[in-house]
Amino acid sequence: MEDMIKLRDIGSVIADDVSPSFDVFRFKALANEYVHPGSLVASAINNQTFILGRISGSIEINPHESPSRTAVRHAMQIEADYPGEELSTTVYRIYEADIIEQGIITKSGVEIIEPMDMAKAGQPVFIPNEEVISKAMGFEKESTNALVMGHTRITGENLTEDEEEIRENVLLKPDFIQRHVFVGGTTGSGKSFATGILIEEISKFKVPVVILDSQNEYISLTEELEGRVLRPGVDYTVRLSSLIESEVLDLVPTLRGTVGYELLAFSFLALKREIRERARQEFGLTDLIRRMESDAPTLEVKESSLRLALMRTQSSIYRHDFIGERTNWVELIKRYPVINIDCARLDLSQLQLVVGATLRELQNLRLKKEIPPYVIVLDEAHLLVPEGEDTACKQVIRENVRIGRHYGICMILITQSPVDIDKKTIRQCNTRFIFALEPDQLQALQGIKADATEEMLQRLPKMPRGTCILSGTYETIKHAIPIKIRSKRKTTPGGVAPDIFKEVKEVWKK
Template identity: 30%
Template sequence: MQQTVVDTSIKAKLGLIKESRIGTVSSDPYLGSPTFDEVPFHVDTGRRPSLGTYVIIERDTEDFVHYGRIIKGTEDNPRANPSSLQQNLAYQVGNKDSRPNDRSPHVTRVMATELLGEIHLNHNGSLEIKEPNQLAQTGKGVYELPADRIPEILNIPDSPDGGFYIGRVESGNSSVEFILPMEAIARHIAIVGKTGVGKSYCVGVCIEELERHQIPIVAFDVLGDTINATEKLGGLNFRAGKDFRIPYSVIGLSEFMGFVPNLTLDQSEIVSFAYDVVFSKALKSLEETGKVDISINEIIEEIQKVAGDFGQKAVGTRAAKKVEAAFKRNPLLTTKTESWLDELADRPILNIFVGHLGQNSRNLIVGGTARMLQTLRKRDRVPPFVFILDEAHFFLPAGGETTPSTFVIRELIRTARHDAIGVILITQSPSSMDKQVILTCNTRVVFALDPDDLRLVSGTMGDIAEETVSRIPKLAKGTAIISSATDIMRHPALIKIRRHQKITHGAPTPNLAEEVNKWQEQNQIF
């Protein structure tokens, strides 16, 4: 009886077959030779590997291969040089077709692979992935890696149960789901790209995935992109100043003083002392009860008390009137925590629209909310949640510009993971944003960017080849490069963002001609 011979080589373990061979490692003084960073290979006749294809490079041993990704290529054909082509046209001599087919002996196609690492087959049959340590060998076969092995190469989950299904990784003519590991959200995500490339659509995908894993979301929406998603998922939409306000006692001294105009120097000093007392009381109340309820009369009384201690009762009376009038005029402030805070545990998403506000008012709302939520989270009074901030460059500007509100937001991002708070920042202008904040976000989703923004971001993207970086400005809409810390995701990867499954996209690019016609019809202008 004939026995079946089992192939125990690493190529068999990886599912490599004869038909998946695409070329042979080559060496040439002009086209390059293998290095520890890049491996050129001659493309086999009839094979057409695509840019970005993941490949395996065999060696003279059965338990060790290299792996990499195609980053560039060239085809050499001396019969297609401009001089030869011109002579053929002028004298009607030579071959009419300078490239009859792939088998033409004068046609040479060479591609280059970015060397990413090594795969070793252990004695127990398991695979171990290591950094490149050995040179690739010339004359050895290059194979297209089956797409279903890519998650193992990238060190990401192979099932949506283990993370967030963001899109698909393509390799050659096949693709596989890209699942961002669960750990990524706790160490923060930055989504960057110029206008109209798919950032807000990607945020919608992230929101769907957070909802699927039952992780609550608090989103601050500048452009209205998240309103539809919130409705579809059963969340609550708020409009700052209408049904979303924050207690005046938690916003911080500078912000509070900014709302009280025309205070004299003496009045400012008295109000500052009084507000510090109220502010401390509010934070203590938040920590102990999870609520704040400090009437405006309390700070008025504190102002009068401080003024009396200073022997300036008349000054205190005038200051108190200004504070009371300013509070009544401001729609963003209230005296106590509102019901929206109780909804965080029961709703998948709370979306606060702040697009109608000036930037100072936006900072106040976002900073005050961040302070309250982080204080409550430290005491376990609210569940772990994800904080989404749209147009983050407005709130966290570059150049060291800092207000107490922006300081609170920076501190939230810097310390949030210790309190089980995840952060997603979205910006179309990373060069206008605090670089340290971008660096704090371990995971970056990079869509097409302009050169100035690309220069800032490219240095934060891990082991990505220069050739890949140079193509970022031309990335197609809905395509992004995702990179992360190596313990979360081993290598950056080009991802096609998946389609929405539950929600509708909130920010399509308008057709201005159609919008003008619609407006004219509605207003009966002909």
């Protein structure tokens, strides 16, 4: 039975004061066999059944290196002289694994069920094959029907010569994006690279992707996937009617404390009401100015105050060159697989305004079935859905996350600062790629780490770049597991920091 599901033996189950139990089992490792924290291991119960566990800890037993013996050697300047692990009867390693699943061998293959048995002391422990790992994690069977993200850190670890030999076995089912995705990691950890792969894989299923790109990370990707890059104020504008009251009032701060402030709010809300009542479809700055003129008598605004209000409203809004005609999203999404809104030149308030208005326009079109389901990619998400702040942009993002799965609106949130992002929002992202983070940032993940252990998260900074913990809810990713994101992309990675020393040497020191 084992030969059907295992790669190699790595040890045998031991019996001690905590193992075996219904929750954990411990095993003595064979000499020179090592497994990573979070790796999956298995042990047979009988000819048809096996227990699947995830490595949670380890310890080395070596009486020759006890404090007293080490102190004696140091004091007497004696070299250590005892056999190594492969020949010793007293030097060995003990691993502990949390039981996560149980497997049954059937005529049709492997079936994964909830764990109901303990491991058996004395039974061999082995590394399971890809079929077992795939079914235990809820991965897809074939790469043609999946998003190919990389490989688990369980297989292929001895293949240091050529990474092409490593089979990519992290095959995510496409429908996981409907439950939203969170990508978190410090600068340089590989989160943007992984997001690029995610976008490439989504694109092969012809699902439109809209990127709100605040750092120019995905320009080359968009162009190489034959998408379209739009720049607010250049070839991309949002309609004034796509804003909400607080956003419009913030655009004209010089009206605060004047009767013109009340007039602006009154007229803007009147126009928005006409849209709700289907008396009009949209409105722009000219429509707002006319409405303010017609509403002035109702609020008893004097002529001089009206002129001042109109002048300040017109000049303030006009300065924001990204407010203008509505973008034809129906045509854009029909023509381009990826649309990148390059927001790099915008300040924070402008970024939030453009993102909020864009999401509202797309949501309205989707709810009216005028555009197909789509994926939104939000870079620097902690700026857009900040913890402890209530912004208009945050409201629309939270609404998209809340209703998205029912209407085909899928969200990917990327951040280097989970501690600064709204926890209610990321809790609704049912698939998470967690890269290396600072200790204080790790604390912010307590509510969303699923069954990832503290040891798995704390080890992330020590793992190779591009390694992350893949976790989620049971319906997306059954169990948290360390994975290595594949190193080859179809498109050119963006966001590479310039070589300032090379530039100074070659350009400025001539």
